[in-house]
Amino acid sequence: MFPLRLVSPSLKTLGLHCLMFEDDESLQGLLDICPVLEDLSVLLRGECSMGEITVIVPTLQRLSLSVSWCCYIDGYVIDTPSLKYFKLEDWYNSIHDVEIKDMPELREAYVDVVFFVLKSVIGSITSVKHLTICSEVGRMKCMVVALFSNFNQLEHLKLCVCKDHSSDLLGQLLKDSPNLRVLDVFHTGVCWKQPSQVPQCLLSSLQIFNWSGYFGRAQERDIAVYILKNACCLEKVTIFADIVQYSVPHLNMIKELAFSSRASTTCELVFVECPYEMFD
Numbered sequence: 360m361f362p363l364r365l366v367s368p369s370l371k372t373l374g375l376h377c378l379m380f381e382d383d384e385s386l387q388g389l390l391d392i393c394p395v396l397e398d399l400s401v402l403l404r405g406e407c408s409m410g411e412i413t414v415i416v417p418t419l420q421r422l423s424l425s426v427s428w429c430c431y432i433d434g435y436v437i438d439t440p441s442l443k444y445f446k447l448e449d450w451y452n453s454i455h456d457v458e459i460k461d462m463p464e465l466r467e468a469y470v471d472v473v474f475f476v477l478k479s480v481i482g483s484i485t486s487v488k489h490l491t492i493c494s495e496v497g498r499m500k501c502m503v504v505a506l507f508s509n510f511n512q513l514e515h516l517k518l519c520v521c522k523d524h525s526s527d528l529l530g531q532l533l534k535d536s537p538n539l540r541v542l543d544v545f546h547t548g549v550c551w552k553q554p555s556q557v558p559q560c561l562l563s564s565l566q567i568f569n570w571s572g573y574f575g576r577a578q579e580r581d582i583a584v585y586i587l588k589n590a591c592c593l594e595k596v597t598i599f600a601d602i603v604q605y606s607v608p609h610l611n612m613i614k615e616l617a618f619s620s621r622a623s624t625t626c627e628l629v630f631v632e633c634p635y636e637m638f639d
Contacts, residue, residue, distance in 0.1 A: 369395060370393045370395070370396060371395055371396060371397045371398060372396075372397065372398040372399075373390075373393060373396060373398070373399050373400070374399075374400040374402075375399075375400065375401045375402070376400075376402040376404070386401075386412060386413060386414070387413040387414070387415060390414065390415070390416050393416075394418070395418050396416050396418055396419055397418055397419060397420045397421065398419075398420065398421040399414065399416065399419055399421070399422050399423070400422075400423040401414075401423070401424050401425070402423075402425045403425060403426050403427060403430040403432070404425075404427045404430065405427065405429065405430065406429050406430065406431075407430045407431070408430075408431045408432075409430065409431070409432045409433075410432065410433050411432070411433040411434050411435060411436065411456070412424070412432060412434070412435035412436070413435070413436045414435070414436070414437045414438070414439065415436070415437075415438040415439075416438075416439055417439075417440060417441060418441055419439040419441060419442055420441055420442060420443045420444065421442070421443065421444040421445075422437070422439055422442055422444070422445050422446070423446040423447075424437075424446070424447050424448070424449070425446075425447075425448040425449075426448065426449045426450065426451050427450060427451070428450040428451055428452060429451075430451060431451070431453075432451060432455055433455060433456060434455040434456030434457055434458070435455075435456075435457060435458070436456075436458045436459075437458070437459045437460065438460040439460070439462060440460065440461070440462065440463065440464070441464055442462045442464060442465050443464055443465060443466050443467070444465075444466070444467045444468075445462065445465055445467075445468045445469070445470075445484065446468070446469040447468075447469070447470050447471070447472060447476075447480065448471045448472070449471075449472040449473065449476045450471075450472070450473065451473075452473055454475065457475075457476050457479035457480065458479070459479065459480055459483040459484075460483060461483050462483055462484060462486065463486055464486065465484055465486045465487050466486070466487060466488050466489065467487060467488065467489040467490075468484045468487045468489075468490050468491070469491045470484070470490075470491065470492050470493070470494070471491075471492075471493040471494070472494055473494065474494060477492070477494050485509065485510050485511075485512075486512055487510065487512065487513055488512050488513060488514045488515065489513075489514065489515045490510070490513055490515070490516050490517070491516075491517040491518075491519075492516075492517070492518050492519070492528065492532075493518075493519040493545075494528070509535055509537070510532070510535050510536040510539075511536075511537060511538060512538065513536040513538065513539055514538060514539060514540045514541065515539075515540065515541040515543075516532060516536060516539055516541070516542050516543070517543040517545065518532065518542075518543070518544050518545065519544075519545035527551060527552050529544065529551065529582070530551060530552055530553075530554055533554070533558040533560060533561065534554060534558045536558075536560050537558075537559035537560055537563070537564070538560065538564050539560035539564055539565055540564050540565060540566050540567065541565075541566065541567040541568075541569075542565060542567070542568050542569070542586075543569045543570075543571070544568075544569070544570045544571070544582075545571050545572060551578050551581055551582050553581070553585060557589045561586065561589045561590045561591065561622075562589070562591055563591070563592065564592060565586075565590045565592060565593060566592055566593060566594045566595075567593075567594060567595055567596075568586055568590070568593060568595075568596045568597075569596075569597045569599070570583065570596075570597070570598050570599065571599040571633075572599065573598045573599060573600045574600075575600065580615055580616070583596075583598070583616055584615075584616065584619045587616065587619055587620070587621045587622070587626070587628075588619065588620050588621065588622060589622055590622055590623060590626075591622045591623055592623060593621070593622070593623040593626040594623070594625065594626060594627065595626065595627045595628075595629065596626060596627070596628045596629065597629045597630075597631065598616070598628075598629070598630050598631070599631045599633050600630060600631065600632055600633065616628060
C-alpha cells in the first residue's frame with residue numbers, strides 16, 4: 360500500500376502510475392488525506408488487478424484516468440463536482456461498473472473508451488466546451504440514439520470513431536450540439552444517416568469543418584456534401600485527403616465537393632493531399 364504518512368495535507372498534484380493497493384478503499388483513503396488536491400493522474404498499465412477505483416475529491420480540477428486493456432478492474436466511481444478537465448482512457452473490454460457523477464464545471468474532456476463506457480460517461484460531461492471522443496463503438500446504432508443529452512455549451516468537437524460501419528455518433532452529436540462552432544473529424548469508418556431535420560448548429564453556428572484522413576468513399580462524400588449544403592455560417596472547410604491507402608484522384612474530389620451547392624457563399628474549401636500515416 361502507498362505510504363500515507365508521506366502525503367502532505369497541502370498536496371495539490373498527485374500522479375499514481377501502476378500502483379497496487381491492498382483493498383478497494385486504499386486509493387480513496389489516500390485521496391482523503393489530500394483535502395486540497397486539484398490535479399490527479401492515475402495510470403494503470405500492464406497486467407494488474409485493482410478491484411473498484413473510487414475517486415471522490417470535491418476540490419479536484421483536473422483528472423486523468425487511464426486503464427489498459429489487460430488491467431482487470433471491477434469498475435470505478437468518480438465524484439468530482441469541481442472538475443474542469445477530464446481525460447478518460449478505458450480500453451478494458453470486459454463489462455465493468457462505471458459511475459460518474461455530474462461535472463457541472465467541466466470545460467474540456469478527452470474520452471477514449473469502448474462503447475459501454477461511453478454510454479455511462481456521456482451524460483455527466485454535457486457542460487463541456489471542448490470535447491474529443493475516440494471510441495470503437497461497433498454496430499450499436501439503436502443504443503447510441505439514447506446516449507446523448509444536450510451539449511448546449513459545446514463549441515469544439517473532435518470525433519474519431521475507429522471501427523468501420525460504426526454507429527451514427529456524428530449525426531447524433533450534430534443534433535445535440537446547437538452552438539457548435541468547430542468540427543474536426545479524424546480518419547473514421549463513419550456510419551451516416553442523414554438527419555430528418557437540419558441540426559441547429561449547421562443553421563446558426565458552425566464556422567470551421569476539418570476532415571483528416573478523408574478517403575473519398577461514398578459515405579464520406581455524402582457527409583461532406585451535406586454539411587456544405589446546409590451549414591449557413593461556414594467559413595472554411597479543410598479536407599486532408601489520403602492519397603496512399605485509397606486511390607482517389609485529387610481532381611475527382613475537387614469536382615465532387617467544390618461544385619456541390621453551399622449554404623454559405625463565402626465558404627473557403629481547401630484540399631490537402633497527405634499520406635495516411637500523418638493522421639496517426
